[in-house]
Amino acid sequence: MLLSYRVVGVSSEDEAHPARELQRYSADSRGWQSTRWCEFPQELVLQFQGRVMLQQVQVLSHQFKIASRVELFMGSLPPGTPPPVTGCAGANFSRLGHFSLDSNERSKFQARELKTVYVPQATEGLYLRLVLHKCHVNEYNLYSQIGVLAVRAIGSGPGAMSAQHAEQRDSMPALSAPPAYFSSDALALDPATAAMVAELQRKKDAAVRAEDYDEAKLLKDKIAVLQKAGAQIAELERRKQDAVAREDYDLAKRLKQQLSTLREEAGLPPAAANAQLSPAPPPHDYLGGAAEELRDVAEIDMLRRQEERSREEAHARIEAMAQQLVQPAAAPPPAAPTRRQSTPAASSPHHSARDDSPPPDEAAAPRHEAAAPRHEAAAPRHEAMAVEAPARAARAKTQRAHDERPVAALAQALPEQPRDEEGEPSLPEAEPLSPQDAKDAAIIVEVYGEEVARKLYSKSWNLRQAAAAQMSGALASLAADARALAQATCKAVGRCAHDKMVQVFLAGMQLFDSLLRDPRAAALSPSDWSGMVMGNAAIVDTFRAKLADGNARVRDAVEAAFLQMARLQSIGPQQMAAALLVPIDPKKSGDTRLWLGRLGVVQQLFSEFGERHLLNHIDGAMAMVKKALESSSGVVRSKAMELALELYHVVGDLQQMTSYLTDLKHPAIRDSLMAAFEAASVPQEAVKAPPLPRGGVGTPLAAGRAATQAAAGRAEYPHADEQTCQFCGRHDPDFDDEKMDLHYWKECPMLMPCEQCGQVVEVASLAEHLVGECDQSHPFKYQPPLGVSADYTGCPLCAEELPEDPDACRAHIMQFCPGNKRRLPA
16 A cells, blocks of 8 residues: 655755655656755655554665665654654654665666665554665766655555555645556656557547447557657657757757657657646646647547548558557667666656756666565566667776766767867857956956956856867967966966866866966966965865876876976976875875875876985875875775885985884884885895785775785795785795685784674774774764774774884784784783
C-alpha cells in the first residue's frame, strides 16, 4: 500500500527543483535537487497523514547528481503532542539503516538507480527522514549537487492506498501518491503521447467489454506504434531542450524537424506538439498536458480514419508504419537500462532542460548485480529499437587520457559551429559591462579595448575563453607601455584563474605564458612583478591551490607557470620557492594531490636552481619533507624521499642532512633515508626512482614498499630493506611482496585496520586518519583519546601519555599498549 506524504523539512533546494516536486510522481516531475555548492549531509523530512507502519522505501536517484550514501530514520511525536504545521520539532528519530548509491560511471550516466529498501521489522512512526551524504564527483555535476527524482513509501496506516484505488483518493494537494496508471511505460513517453495512449487504452478496454475484438486489435496496434514513437519523441524533445539551454539553435531546429517528421509518421496531430511545453499540470493531471483537448483531438482523428479507410486497410497501414519505425533514420535510440535494473535517464522528458550539463548519449554498459539492498526494475517494458549503436571509444588508461576524452553527447550531437568569413567560430554578442565590472576592468579596457573586456566579463564561458585567446594573440603586437600591459594581462589571468570552466582557465594560462615570454616582461622590475603576481591579484596563491586540481592538464599548466616565473630574472626562483614552501593547512594535510603537486614543483625548482639560488631555502624544504613523511599515504612519503635525495644532492653534506632527521617520528623511514644518503654519496651508484608498487596509490601496503624501495641504499644493503618491515623492524629472509603485504595486513603491531572503513593505518596516526581522512567516520564525533584536539599527545588506543622519544613511543605501541591486539610479548 502506497503511503501519501508531504515534505515538511529540507536542508536546501534548487529553485528549479524544489522539494515539493517529490509530492507528485509523474512523467514531467522534475524531482528535488540541492542548491549549488551545498553543505553535506542534506536532509529531507517526509510527514505521513498519521502514524503508519513502514515496510518498504523506494528512492529514485538522479543519473549524475548522486549522493554517495543515504541514511533512513523513522520519527514519531510523544503521545498527545500535535504535529507542527511545518518541520518536525519535538519528534524522536530512530535509525533504520543506510544504503549506498553507485557512482553510475559504468553506465556512462545513462541510467537512474532505483533503490528498494525493506524494513526488516515493520516500523511505526509519523516522519521519515532521509540523510543524504556527499555527492559522487563526476564531470557533469559541476556544482556538487545531489538530486532525488522520487521517494515512495510502502506500508499500512492512514493515507495508504492500493494502486487500483489511487485515483479515488480524496483531493489533497499537499499529500500525493502515484496515480493508478503510473507505470514505466508512461514515464518513457512524452506527455502528449502518454495522454493519447491512456485515452486509446480506455477505448480499447471499452471495445473489449463490448466484444468488438476487431476494434480492440486495431487500438492495440495503434497503442504499440504510439509507444514506440513516443519514446523516440521524448528523447528528441529532451535533446532539443538541452540544445536550447546551450543556445545551440541550429541543432534545436534540426531536432524540431525530426520531431515533426516522426509525429507525422506516427499519426500524431499537430496539436500534440504544443502540449509538450505545457505548464505544470493540476494535482490530478499526472501526464503534464491538456488532457481533455488531447482526448477530443484523438477521438476526431479516429473517426476521420474510420470514415476514410476500412479496418483492414488501416491495419495494413499500421503494420507498414511499425516496420518503418523499427529502424529510424535520424532519431536516436532510447537509453538502454542496465543490468542493475536502474531506470533510464530519459524517463523524464522535461528534466534535462533544467539540468546544468547533459549526460552523454552512449549506451549504458553492463553492470553486475548488487547484493543488497536489491534494485527494482523500472525500465520501460516496450521493445527497444534495433538501431546501430555508435562505436565505443577506447577506455582511458591514464589520468590525462581520462581528462581529455571527449564528452559523448557533445561529440555525437553538436554540429560544427558556424564560422565567419575568416574561418573563426562566430560567437554571440557580449553583454555590456556593469558599472562594477567597468570599474574593475578599467586597465583591461585601456590596453585591450572594451570589446575584449566585455567578453572576458561575460556570463558565457565560450566568450571568456575567446577573450583570453584574443588577448594572447594580440599581446605581441600591442604598443602599450610594458607595465600597463603586464598589469592588464595579470588582471585578466587572475580572473581566468578563478574561473570554474577548465577551458577558460587553460586559455588564461596560455595568455600568462605569452606574457612571460614577451621581451618587455624582462624589463619590469622585481617590485612591479611582486605587486602584480603576489600582491592584490594573488595569482600565485591561486596557482598554488590549483596544484591539487583533479584535472591533469590544469596541474601541468600550473607547474609550467611556476617554472616559467622562476626562469624570469625579474621574478626569480627564490620568490617561487618561498610561495611553494608555505606550510600546508592542517585541515588539508590529508589531500594526496596537494602534497604531490607541491613536492613535485619544489623538486623541479631545486633540481634546476638549487645550487645557485636556493641554498637559503633548504631549511624550509626539509621541514616540508618531514611533514610529508608523516603522511599516511605511501605515495606522498615516496615523493618526499625523492625530494630529500634531491636536497642532499644540492647540499652535499651528510652531517647537515642528518641533523634534519633527528626528530623524525618513524625510525624506519629515518634509517632508510640515511641509507639512501650514504648510497648517493658513492659516485658509481646510480639512484633511480622506484616504480609504483602493486598495492596501489595511497594504501598502507603500498606505503610500506614505496618508502622502503625509495631508499637508494641498496648497494650496501641489497636485501635488508626489502625483507624488513619498515614499521616494526621485523626482518624475515622469506619476506617477498605478497608475504610483506600479509604481514602488514595481519601481524605488524605498528599497524591496525580502521574500524570504520577497513583501511590499514599506522596506530600512531589513527587519530589523524579518523578525523581528517576516513570517509566513513564523518557522521561520528570523536573525542579524546581519539585526538580531536591538535595538542593531544596520548596513545590513540589506551590514552596513556606517549614519550617524546620515537623509539620509546614505538616500544609502547609494540609491546606495552594494552589496547593493541597485535602487541608483541614484552
